[in-house]
Amino acid sequence: MLASIATFALTGVDSREVTVEVDVRRGLPAFTVVGLPDAGVREARERVRAALLNSNLEFPLQRITANLAPASLRKAGTGFDLALAVGVLVASGQVPASQPDRTAVSGELSLGGALRPVRGALACALGARAAGYERLVVAVENAEEAALAEGLQVLPVPSLTRLVELLRGRWRPDQPPRTPETRARCSPAPDLADVRGQQDAKRALEIAAAGGHNLLMVGPPGAGKTMTARRLPGILPPPSFDEALEITRIRGAAGLGDGRLALERPFRAPHHTTSPQGLVGGGSVPRPGEITLAHRGVLFLDEIAEFSRAALEALRQPLEDGVVEITRGQRSLALPARAMLVAACNPCPCAHGAGDCRCNELDRLRYARRLSGPLLDRIDLICDVQPPPAAELVARAATAERSAAVRDRVVAARERQARRLAGDDALCNGHMDGRATRRHAVLGTRGTERLLSSVEAGTLTGRGHDRVLRLARTIADLAARERIVAGDVEEALGYRLVSPVEMAA
Amino acid sequence: MTGACDSCLRRGYLVGELAARIAAMLDRPGKRVGALLSLPEDELVEAVSAGVADAPLSRYDSGQARSEMAERGVRALCRHDGRYPGQLLQLLDPPAVLFVSGYGDLDLLAHDSSVALVGTRRPSPYGREVAQGLGRGLAAAGVPVVSGLALGIDAEGHRGCLAADGRAVAVLACGPDVPYPRTNRRLYERVRERGLVVSELPPGQRPYRWSFPARNRIMAGLARITVVVEAADPSGSLITTQFATQLGRGVGAVPGQVTSRVAAGTNNLLKDGAALVTGPQDLLDELFGSESAEGRAARVQAAAGAIDDPVQLRLLEAVEASLGIDGICAHAGVPVREARAGLSRLERSGHVRRDPLGGYRRTAAPC
Numbered sequence: 001m002l003a004s005i006a007t008f009a010l011t012g013v014d015s016r017e018v019t020v021e022v023d024v025r026r027g028l029p030a031f032t033v034v035g036l037p038d039a040g041v042r043e044a045r046e047r048v049r050a051a052l053l054n055s056n057l058e059f060p061l062q063r064i065t066a067n068l069a070p071a072s073l074r075k076a077g078t079g080f081d082l083a084l085a086v087g088v089l090v091a092s093g094q095v096p097a098s099q100p101d102r103t104a105v106s107g108e109l110s111l112g113g114a115l116r117p118v119r120g121a122l123a124c125a126l127g128a129r130a131a132g133y134e135r136l137v138v139a140v141e142n143a144e145e146a147a148l149a150e151g152l153q154v155l156p157v158p159s160l161t162r163l164v165e166l167l168r169g170r171w172r173p174d175q176p177p178r179t180p181e182t183r184a185r186c187s188p189a190p191d192l193a194d195v196r197g198q199q200d201a202k203r204a205l206e207i208a209a210a211g212g213h214n215l216l217m218v219g220p221p222g223a224g225k226t227m228t229a230r231r232l233p234g235i236l237p238p239p240s241f242d243e244a245l246e247i248t249r250i251r252g253a254a255g256l257g258d259g260r261l262a263l264e265r266p267f268r269a270p271h272h273t274t275s276p277q278g279l280v281g282g283g284s285v286p287r288p289g290e291i292t293l294a295h296r297g298v299l300f301l302d303e304i305a306e307f308s309r310a311a312l313e314a315l316r317q318p319l320e321d322g323v324v325e326i327t328r329g330q331r332s333l334a335l336p337a338r339a340m341l342v343a344a345c346n347p348c349p350c351a352h353g354a355g356d357c358r359c360n361e362l363d364r365l366r367y368a369r370r371l372s373g374p375l376l377d378r379i380d381l382i383c384d385v386q387p388p389p390a391a392e393l394v395a396r397a398a399t400a401e402r403s404a405a406v407r408d409r410v411v412a413a414r415e416r417q418a419r420r421l422a423g424d425d426a427l428c429n430g431h432m433d434g435r436a437t438r439r440h441a442v443l444g445t446r447g448t449e450r451l452l453s454s455v456e457a458g459t460l461t462g463r464g465h466d467r468v469l470r471l472a473r474t475i476a477d478l479a480a481r482e483r484i485v486a487g488d489v490e491e492a493l494g495y496r497l498v499s500p501v502e503m504a505a
Numbered sequence: 506m507t508g509a510c511d512s513c514l515r516r517g518y519l520v521g522e523l524a525a526r527i528a529a530m531l532d533r534p535g536k537r538v539g540a541l542l543s544l545p546e547d548e549l550v551e552a553v554s555a556g557v558a559d560a561p562l563s564r565y566d567s568g569q570a571r572s573e574m575a576e577r578g579v580r581a582l583c584r585h586d587g588r589y590p591g592q593l594l595q596l597l598d599p600p601a602v603l604f605v606s607g608y609g610d611l612d613l614l615a616h617d618s619s620v621a622l623v624g625t626r627r628p629s630p631y632g633r634e635v636a637q638g639l640g641r642g643l644a645a646a647g648v649p650v651v652s653g654l655a656l657g658i659d660a661e662g663h664r665g666c667l668a669a670d671g672r673a674v675a676v677l678a679c680g681p682d683v684p685y686p687r688t689n690r691r692l693y694e695r696v697r698e699r700g701l702v703v704s705e706l707p708p709g710q711r712p713y714r715w716s717f718p719a720r721n722r723i724m725a726g727l728a729r730i731t732v733v734v735e736a737a738d739p740s741g742s743l744i745t746t747q748f749a750t751q752l753g754r755g756v757g758a759v760p761g762q763v764t765s766r767v768a769a770g771t772n773n774l775l776k777d778g779a780a781l782v783t784g785p786q787d788l789l790d791e792l793f794g795s796e797s798a799e800g801r802a803a804r805v806q807a808a809a810g811a812i813d814d815p816v817q818l819r820l821l822e823a824v825e826a827s828l829g830i831d832g833i834c835a836h837a838g839v840p841v842r843e844a845r846a847g848l849s850r851l852e853r854s855g856h857v858r859r860d861p862l863g864g865y866r867r868t869a870a871p872c
Contacts, residue, residue, distance in 0.1 A: 199841040200830035218862045219829075347862050359627075365688065368862070382863040386829030454853050475842075487846050494845030498859050 001025070003090035003097070006104040007083035008127045009075055010120040012281070012333040013253040013288050015127035017104075019069045020080060022087030027063030033084070035068030038076045038285075047078075047109045048085045055113035055160040060092040074329075076285045079118040082107035082137070085160060086167075095167040103135040103155075104128045107142070113160040117141035120253040122245070125149035137163065143176035145252055145259040148245060189234040189264045190227075193400040197388030201228045204383030204495060206406050209235045210413040211474030212430035214319070214341040214378050216304075216497060219385030220351050225344040226269065228385060229300045232342060233265040234403040236298075237411045243296050246336065250295055254288055265297035268339075272306035276314040280324050286333050291318050294339035304343040305370045312375045315341075319378050340430075343379065345371060380430060380467050381495040413477040429474045437466050441473040446486040454493055468492045509602045511567045513583030517602035518570055519546060521680075521707035522561045526553045528713040542719065543598035570707075577682045577708045580605045582614070590614040593726040595752050600705035600723065606681035607697035613672050614701065614727065618792045619649035621728035621749075623721075623742040624658025624735045625767045630827075630866055632658060632735035632767060634858075635759050637665035638868065639732065642785020644671020648792065651676060651728045653720060654696065658734045658742075660689055663696055673700035674727065678720040679712035680704055721745040730755035730791055732782055736770030743770050746779070755791055757782040812856065820847045824857050825867045833865075 003022045008015040031045045052059045066084055068075050082105045089095045106124050108116040118124075121142035128136045129152040136154050138146050143156035155173050157163045165171035192202060201217060201224075208215040209232060217225045239247060244262050251257035251266070270279060270290040281289035291299055301307060318324045322338035348359045349367045359367075417428050420440055426432045432440065443451065451468065454460040460468065471492035476484045509517070520542065527541065530553060544552060550561060574581060582589050583602040588611045593599045605611065620643055622636060640650050640662040650666040652659040654675040666673045673696045677685060681704040684690035696702055705723060706716060721741060725731050725748035733756075736742040746756045757780040761768025775781055780791060812818050816837055823836035834844045848865055851857045857865045 197831055199834055200845075203841045203845075216863075218864075345862070347860075347864060371862075384830040384863055386831055388831070450853070454849070487842075490846035490849045491842045493849035493852070498863070 001091045001093060003087045005083045005087045005090070005100070006133065007080060007106050008104060008124040009073065009079065010077065010123060010253055012286055012335050013123060013250045013292065015120060015123040016073065017127060017131050018073070018075065018080070020083040020087050021067045021069060022084065022091045023065045024060050024062050024088065024091040029061040029063065031064045033066045033068070035071040036074045037068060038074065040077055041068070041075050041080055044078065044081045044084055047081050047111060048088060050111040051085060051109040051113040051160050052088065054111060057089065057094060057160070057164065058092065060088070064088060077118070078108040079106050081109040082115065085109060086163070089164065095164055100137070100167055102133055103137060104133045105137040107137070107139045109160065115139040115157055115159055119255040121145040122148055122249040122252045125152055125154065126249065128152060141259065145248065145257060147176040148248060148261055189403070190230055192231045192235060192403040192406055195224065195228055195231060195400070198224060198228055198385060200384045204381055205232055206235065206410065207471065207474055207478065207495065208232070208340065208381060210410045210478050211417070211470065212340060212428035213380035213471065213474065214430065215343070216379045216382045217342065217344040217385050218347055218382060220346060220387065223385045223387045225385045226300070226302055229298070229342045229344065230267055231403060232298045232340070233267050235406040235410055236265050237407070237414055238263070239265055239296055247296050250288060250292060250336070254293055256293070266294050267298045267300060268294040269300040269302060272303045274311060276308070276311045279311050280314045280318055280326070281335050282326055282328070284328060286326050286328050288335050289324070291315060291337040291339055292324060292335040295336045297339055299339040299341050301341065301343045304345050305367060316375060316378070341378065376497065379497055380471055382497045383495065409478055412480065413474065416477045416480070429470050429477065432470055434466055437469050441469040441484060443484055443489065444486070447472070447484055447489040450486050450489045460493070464496055468496050471495060508586060509581035509583035510585050513585065513602045514567055514570060514581055515562065515565065516546065517581065517604065517705065518565055518707050519549070519562055520705065521710050523549065523553050524706060524710055524713055524716065527715055531715045574708060578606055579682055579708045580611070582611060588612055588615060590727055592617070593723065596722060596726045599726070602705070604681045604704050604707055605701050607701040609672060609700040613649055613674060614703065616649045617729065619651050619674065619728050620788055621651040621724045621731040621745065622658065622662030622734065623652060623724065623731065623745050624733055625737060625740060625742065626655055626657040627767065628657045628661070628735045629765060629767060632761070633661045634866055634868065636661035636734045639734065639785050639788070640665025640671070641669040643788060644669035646785065646789050648789070649674055651724050653677070653724060654689055654693060656686060656688060660692055663692055667695050667699060670699070675700070675702045676720050676724045676727070677702060677704040678716040680706050680708040680710040682708045683711065685712055717741055718744050722748045725749040725752060725754065728754065730757055730788060732757040732759070732788065733771050733774060734759045735761055735767040737767050738770040738773055740770050746774060755780060757788065757791070759783070817847055817851060820844065821851060821856055821867070824865045
């Protein structure tokens with residue numbers, strides 16, 4: 001007898017429908033799995049056999065052939081266990097052939113017959129919904145995450161025994177909790193008010209958040225660069241439901257999620273020894289990299305000068321396009337990668353900065369050169385992070401502004417931009433190309449004069465010009481002004497990045 | 506024949522030929538060439554390569570040397586040419602011939618009021634700024650700036666000079682067609698475009714340890730005043746000032762922080778009576794006579810008068826104290842956005858400068 005069960009395989013951060021066909025007929029007892037299974041999938045045979053027997057079900061002593069279709073797709077992982085087991089049950093007539101109807105299944109089996117969670121439950125659920133399935137059977141631990149896909153009935157099942165009861169119509173599982181309850185439970189994000197001093201960094205962070213500009217923080221070790229950068233997700237506009245779903249799906253697919261809806265944007269801070277594959281994704285079974293994990297959030301590269309050139313080079317295209325295309329073997333994969341970049345570095349190799357620096361010129365030049373290049377072209381503003389004076393540390397934190405207040409201004413500025421950029425590709429000022437910049441960042445005569453005199457004084461290059469315009473546009477948006485005034489241009493000039501290459505000449 | 510006569514050119518190539526052997530004799534720390542370079546040819550050969558069989562320059566051919574020089578764009582100038590810098594002849598061992606590369610005018614070398622700027626290869630940001638300011642100020646007043654193209658102070662002095670479209674002279678410890686150190690090769694090209702690169706070693710020679718102090722004597726010999734911006738003690742820059750003192754030329758030093766390692770040499774020079782240099786004007790006074798009190802007052806006023814806004818002045822003070830941006834805000838008593846805007850106004854007016862990584866520095870006072 002032949003059975004055909006639907007399940008979903010994780011590809012990157014999406015899922016793809018896989019039909020598990022099981023054929024049971026007379027012959028020498030054997031269990032073969034075909035359809036490009038990897039070692040993990042072939043091991044499923046042992047788990048399925050033991051799980052069935054330990055659940056007081058019958059494992060047919062017949063010739064069993066399972067095919068994972070499409071046969072051309074490489075299958076990896078343990079998520080096919082449940083589909084194989086159900087296939088055997090249906091094909092051997094232990095559950096009615098009419099079941100499961102318009103239902104997909106996903107889960108790993110223990111030898112005792114319990115259902116174990118798998119990575120990427122939300123991706124799987126979204127795939128099932130898109131493919132027109134009405135129900136999805138998952139392990140109890142995966143239920144909450146899978147239930148985020150609205151319009152799909154998620155059936156949390158603890159074990160194979162329960163599943164058989166469900167298929168025989170003798171048991172109904174409880175509905176997993178829905179989104180609103182999930183939303184209520186969450187720990188607060190770190191607040192900007194906890195950061196003492198750092199007026200410059202806070203202002204730069206606000207501008208960066210408001211315009212989606214990439215930011216470089218410069219300061220000695222221990223000055224609070226990471227601490228400050230960690231507050232950026234808290235002042236970015238809260239993710240919309242669709243964005244939150246996207247974030248949750250990616251986290252789940254990487255096995256990082258707690259199964260709940262993400263309420264804050266991600267903040268990823270990979271160590272500087274991370275390989276290019278680690279940053280952009282890759283591997284023989286391609287897995288999402290840090291830039292994808294930071295999608296819709298913040299990618300923080302501390303000690304950016306210590307990252308390998310290849311790694312930084314690899315980040316360039318994703319930062320520009322918002323998507324990573326990786327090709328491995330026969331197929332290619334597109335992973336989402338729209339993240340804000342915050343980089344941090346020391347003022348010079350000895351890290352002491354202007355006052356008591358011990359570096360010689362050659363070291364400084366080398367350091368600056370290592371920083372320069374493709375990635376720095378994507379950075380719009382630079383800020384100064386100094387250890388706050390002692391007085392600041394002991395003072396009461398009465399005056400510091402809270403993240404929520406900053407976020408309100410950022411949201412308002414983003415709304416202004418969204419209205420203005422409705423006809424363009426860009427979502428925010430930081431994404432404007434040269435043409436959009438010139439159309440939307442129009443200066444008054446005094447602003448133009450300031451900018452021109454900077455170009456003439458040799459302190460601003462042509463390439464820097466557009467960046468300053470974009471920044472000035474954002475600064476005006478933050479002040480809720482449509483017109484860019486001379487002061488905006490001057491502040492933007494103050495925050496602009498001077499390419500070390502230009503300086504080294 | 507202008508440039509170099511055959512015998513002088515032969516002598517120049519002989520020094521080049523013997524350079525490696527001189528190095529074998531002398532290349533230990535603390536050893537100097539001494540009077541070696543003043544010896545006549547046979548004694549020099551004898552002193553350097555006694556017992557070595559093959560006679561140096563056995564394959565030397567002046568025609569070939571000249572065509573090689575022409576190929577590499579190198580000119581030679583011997584002491585029999587009117588354009589040879591006369592002030593060099595006061596040295597005990599003046600180079601017989603100077604090999605010159607670059608498009609500047611050869612008369613530049615004989616200029617009677619050039620200034621040598623020397624100093625450490627590892628300057629502080631302050632030293633860098635001052636060296637560049639001196640180079641700029643001197644160049645703006647038409648004074649040629651002589652230096653050694655080394656990293657640090659030398660390079661900044663050249664940069665300042667070139668920034669003011671001045672005439673730069675770089676004296677090298679290797680052949681004039683060899684951009685050494687390699688890091689400064691772009692600077693080397695820029696010096697060649699507007700000025701001269703000079704050496705006593707023939708084209709193609711690499712530098713030796715002994716040729717650096719030998720180069721320093723040429724710098725001291727060319728300049729009327731030798732100024733040290735930052736130097737540890739002991740240092741190569743102090744060797745240059747010793748030569749200058751022996752020649753009876755002026756020696757100046759820029760004062761530094763007493764706690765700074767690279768100020769020890771300069772501060773000691775000041776103790777020993779070197780002229781205190783706080784800006785290009787001090788050197789111009791020394792070269793061309795004192796500026797009148799009114800003139801100085803007017804100049805100071807002009808420099809400060811560009812800023813009449815009290816907030817701008819406080820920002821400038823804060824930058825001088827090398828505070829971070831937050832410190833600058835606190836000092837000037839303004840919110841950070843106004844501080845950033847104010848700083849970019851100061852940058853535009855040339856009072857402060859941005860570091861590659863965003864810090865602000867006070868520029869040296871405009872001349």
